[in-house]
Amino acid sequence: MEIFWHDACLAHDAGEGLWELPGDWPWLDVPEPHPENAARLRTFRHALQHGPVAEHLTWRTGRFATREELERVHTPAYLDFLQQACEGPDRVTLEVNTVVGPGSWDAVCAAAGTALEALASVRAGTPIAYALVRPPGHHAQPTMADGYCLVNNAALVAETARRDGLRVAVLDWDVHHGNGTQEVFTDQPDVLTVSMHMRHGPWGTNHPQTGAPDEVGKDGRNINIELSLGAGDTAYLRALDEIAFPALHEFAPDLLVCASGFDGSAFDPNGRHNLTADGYRQIGKRVAALNLPTVITQEGGYLRGYSALCLHTLIEGLLQLPEPLLDDPLAYIPDDSQCTTTDLDKVKLTHSPYWKAFVGSRPNPS
Ligand SMILES: [Zn+2]
Numbered sequence: 348m349e350i351f352w353h354d355a356c357l358a359h360d361a362g363e364g365l366w367e368l369p370g371d372w373p374w375l376d377v378p379e380p381h382p383e384n385a386a387r388l389r390t391f392r393h394a395l396q397h398g399p400v401a402e403h404l405t406w407r408t409g410r411f412a413t414r415e416e417l418e419r420v421h422t423p424a425y426l427d428f429l430q431q432a433c434e435g436p437d438r439v440t441l442e443v444n445t446v447v448g449p450g451s452w453d454a455v456c457a458a459a460g461t462a463l464e465a466l467a468s469v470r471a472g473t474p475i476a477y478a479l480v481r482p483p484g485h486h487a488q489p490t491m492a493d494g495y496c497l498v499n500n501a502a503l504v505a506e507t508a509r510r511d512g513l514r515v516a517v518l519d520w521d522v523h524h525g526n527g528t529q530e531v532f533t534d535q536p537d538v539l540t541v542s543m544h545m546r547h548g549p550w551g552t553n554h555p556q557t558g559a560p561d562e563v564g565k566d567g568r569n570i571n572i573e574l575s576l577g578a579g580d581t582a583y584l585r586a587l588d589e590i591a592f593p594a595l596h597e598f599a600p601d602l603l604v605c606a607s608g609f610d611g612s613a614f615d616p617n618g619r620h621n622l623t624a625d626g627y628r629q630i631g632k633r634v635a636a637l638n639l640p641t642v643i644t645q646e647g648g649y650l651r652g653y654s655a656l657c658l659h660t661l662i663e664g665l666l667q668l669p670e671p672l673l674d675d676p677l678a679y680i681p682d683d684s685q686c687t688t689t690d691l692d693k694v695k696l697t698h699s700p701y702w703k704a705f706v707g708s709r710p711n712p713s
Pocket of ligand 1: 521523647648
């Protein structure tokens with residue numbers, strides 16, 4: 348498997364703070380770094396280079412995206428605004444907790460261009476390419492930054508492939524709704540977007556999409572699998588097996604783009620779901636078994652050590668290795684089967700007019 352990397356992704360520095368601006372937490376003696384920081388990506392890289400999976404990986408260097416490429420999914424006015432905000436010398440807050448500064452523009456262009464290099468490799472015959480990049484992208488909308496995301500890397504990969512005539516499906520397992528990706532393709536029936544995420548409601552003016560099942564998009568081509576707080580391995584694997592994969596099978600994409608976050612883990616400060624490292628391993632196995640050309644972009648995952656373990660186990664699964672290479676020292680899985688059935692039945696019922704797989708779905712008696 349190929350891993351795509353660019354050093355400039357480390358240049359984006361959102362400073363300190365918890366989930367809000369630094370001054371809002373004066374009672375902290377030692378300020379927290381912004382959750383989306385360079386140390387997490389360095390840790391991810393280190394895990395893949397020094398963990399037992401290392402021998403299976405080939406590292407490739409990415410590149411900077413061009414302005415023309417970025418304009419495939421963002422408006423010129425937004426890109427002008429973003430680039431200017433990154434000029435420094437001070438950091439600029441674009442929305443509640445999305446901060447840019449000197450170095451951020453290089454990181455944005457490196458993340459986007461490196462994701463496009465991963466696409467180019469897959470178009471040339473590599474089965475799976477992983478763009479290990481930051482800042483993340485799946486919240487970024489055509490005209491605005493959102494939730495640490497500045498340019499939507501997954502959407503850019505999908506849109507680039509679509510313009511080349513491919514049918515593209517995007518599968519997003521970050522714990523947060525892939526609202527930016529949904530927005531980019533809302534009127535685009537040639538791209539199927541599927542997001543599995545925790546129920547969290549509206550986040551404010553920058554995030555009008557709630558991620559609810561009834562946001563079906565054009566012809567049902569947007570599937571939101573909203574999972575109750577506490578959902579874990581069982582919920583995610585059932586969501587894949589019962590909803591995402593049947594829809595993918597009917598849609599029959601030429602290319603799969605995965606937005607890969609690890610903030611669905613049981614220990615993530617930004618998520619309220621309970622995936623374990625083995626859960627990510629099972630997700631990886633299932634995605635690999637689809638046998639689709641696949642580009643993966645790095646999204647969230649904020650407890651960096653455990654996220655790095657989850658990245659490692661996901662890759663083990665994607666490689667379809669027969670035995671686990673790493674143990675999970677923290678695994679604990681509460682029973683999530685009860686909430687799952689109700690959640691999934693709601694999505695199936697909502698999408699039953701659009702997909703044969705869900706015809707005849709009935710509302711849950713509870
Ligand atoms: Zn997230």
